[in-house]
Amino acid sequence: MEMKHILVLHPVAEYTLCRMLDACDRRGWKLSIMTIASSMVGGDGTRLHHWLRIPELNDDPEQLRRSVAGMKFDAIVPGNEFAVIAADVLAHELGLPGNDLQAILASRDKRLMRIAFEAAGVPQPKVVATFDSLEQAQAFNWSQ
Numbered sequence: 001m002e003m004k005h006i007l008v009l010h011p012v013a014e015y016t017l018c019r020m021l022d023a024c025d026r027r028g029w030k031l032s033i034m035t036i037a038s039s040m041v042g043g044d045g046t047r048l049h050h051w052l053r054i055p056e057l058n059d060d061p062e063q064l065r066r067s068v069a070g071m072k073f074d075a076i077v078p079g080n081e082f083a084v085i086a087a088d089v090l091a092h093e094l095g096l097p098g099n100d101l102q103a104i105l106a107s108r109d110k111r112l113m114r115i116a117f118e119a120a121g122v123p124q125p126k127v128v129a130t131f132d133s134l135e136q137a138q139a140f141n142w143s144q
Contacts (some may be wrong), residue, residue, distance in 0.1 A: 004029040004074045005049065007086045010057055011041050011079030020077075024053075031077070034067060050112050059086040061093050068094070084108070 006024060011017040011033055024031040025047075032050035033042055036057055047068060054067050070137045076096055078087035085108060092114030098104075105113035115126045131137040 001088045005070070005072060006031050006075050006077060007052075007071075007073045008033045008077045008079045009090070010039070010083040014089075015044060017041055017043075017079070032071075032073070049097055057082060057086065061089050064090040065093050081107050 002085045003026075004027070006029055008017070008020060008031065011020070019034065030049035030053065031047075033048060034052040034054060035041060037053045039053075042048060042051050050071070052067055054063075058064075061098075065118070068090070071080055073094065073096065076087045076091040076098065078084045085104055086097040088101060088104045092101055093103060103116065112125075119126045129138070129140055
């Protein structure tokens with residue numbers, strides 16, 4: 001059986017990362033992490049297969065692909081809620097299983113989420129108005 005290699009994007013808690021490392025160790029899997037350069041999560045790094053450091057968290061497909069150039073992973077896992085989109089974008093870019101990109105983008109955008117829910121038949125509150133500026137909101141007649 002081939003050894004699995006898991007990449008965790010931006011873990012934020014040492015305790016959680018240690019639990020992931022323990023689980024991977026029990027299964028004989030390799031675990032790598034990608035963090036922002038200033039992150040201290042990862043301890044001394046001795047149990048990690050790779051520790052990739054990047055300047056900032058983003059979900060740009062090209063930058064994510066460059067960050068892992070030449071590396072092979074079997075799964076991409078978000079290490080926190082802010083890495084969910086990046087993890088799914090990278091999984092998609094690498095041809096790995098992941099969530100539908102439109103659905104995951106909608107999960108982080110209330111307007112898109114409501115559109116998706118409405119399309120699926122989930123009742124949504126009526127939108128009274130949308131605004132592009134504070135001035136428009138202040139000028140709106142809320143009594144109508």
